[in-house]
Amino acid sequence: MTRTLTIATRYVPLLILALAWEAAPTFGLVSTHTLPTLSSVLVALGKLTLSGDLLVHGASSLYRTAAGLGLAIVAGTTAGLFMAWSGLVQAIVQPVIRLFYPMPKSALIPVLALWLGFGDGSKIALIFLGCLLPITIGAYNGARGSEQTLVWSARSLGASRLRMLWDVMVPSALPELLAGIRIALAYSFILLVSSELVAAQKGLGYMIGMLGEGGVYDAMFAMVLTIGALGFFADRAFQHGARRILQWQE
């Protein structure tokens, strides 16, 4: 009870901001053309929900994020673990990572649209590529940091190399791997919105761009609010899950 109360009081400033948003255009401090009132935005959000637009475009955006991020988690974790497991793999993969890591992946939007078109494929590929490296580096740094004594004990107890990978390196890589995935989660939403703004026919980012160009600002703000909320709740849900997974550590 007290916990919910503290959480509630913690978010009072957000409520104040919401009230200020409602008040500023209502009392004519700013024009409703530059900032529609929060209530009109919420009404627009309701309309978009009822008409099914929100569901269709939201589902397509979420599918792209989930597919791209999911593929990146599988491939990045595998690559990172194998890099830590074998010096040869590390020597081969590391230079490629160093070359591509500093490149802003948003630069790939036009090429991927050229190759894969305006549909799901180009967005999934972009999110996959953008999320791959932070996850690989997280998995690699985590696995590389596994305590040498644990590795030695496992070896002396007769664990095979593959067994060691699974039983020693994977668990000790988890905290850094999860931190990497959290960064990737943030990237995935940024890349999703950017690519949908530039080259798409569906999705929340596409709707934001289209509504903005059409001058339907209350609906546009509603879509921005939706994407913001999705990013926020995805991050909170992930953090909650990560804490669960890491419970076995003190």
Place this chain on the structure above:
Amino acid sequence: MAGVEQTAACRPPARRALPELRLAARLRACLPFLMIALLLAAWEIVAHSPLVTPFMLPPIEAVADRLVADAAGGDVVRNLSATLARTAIGFSLAAAVGIALGILMVHNRIVFWFFDPVISAGFPVPKVALLPIFILWFGLYDVSKIMLIAANAVFPVVTATVLGLRGVDRHLIWSARSLGAGERRIAWEIVLPAALPQILTGLQIALPISLIVAIVSEIVMSGDGLGGAMMEGARSLDSPAVFAGIVEIAAAGYCLVKLVELARRRLLVWHSETTTNFG
């Protein structure tokens, strides 16, 4: 001095340099270049194969020609400086506001109470989605791009500044105070240096974000800059221009990251982290 002794102690015992080992080490040193050469070769082979059209993947020489032509015509310098200027202004704005706000949050309870939930709720929000709103508010040109960059980059800076200042060892401050240091001197000589690694980490996260957002805003809004030039190429189906754009953007990103690493090492010479390095 302690650092030197430590690194010496951590070094594994010297191995007898067998000739084959030395050869392996030498091969290993060449591996990065070999991998890059392999990647380039793969690009060239695929580009000339019937698998793809030159439109989908232009051969390296076509892209190189374009790069040279762009560089000779001054386009590269013009677009690069436009993009870097926006990145730098947006980033500096975010750094100034972020550090100032972080300091205020640590020193004033009410400021902290108000901004803490705003920052923690705003951090995971993909602020790129604000782009159409910023166009509406700040117009189609530089101001909206710079504001979008700052809006994205400010969050890691504030968070890192608060964490850094909070994490300063109380004993250091107490000792300085008992030795008669004034508050101003404590702030400059104790708190700031102690919080600097964290703050720099925040800036180090914010800078690539600034470049990413600069590129995205240029791609979406067109105009000059590396992203705008690349988008123009894509619109006119000029794929060598698109690939040349990718190479230029990648080079800009690479230089920026290296620059920050260098600055960090310079500023933190005294700190123990300077001796350890990522892979």
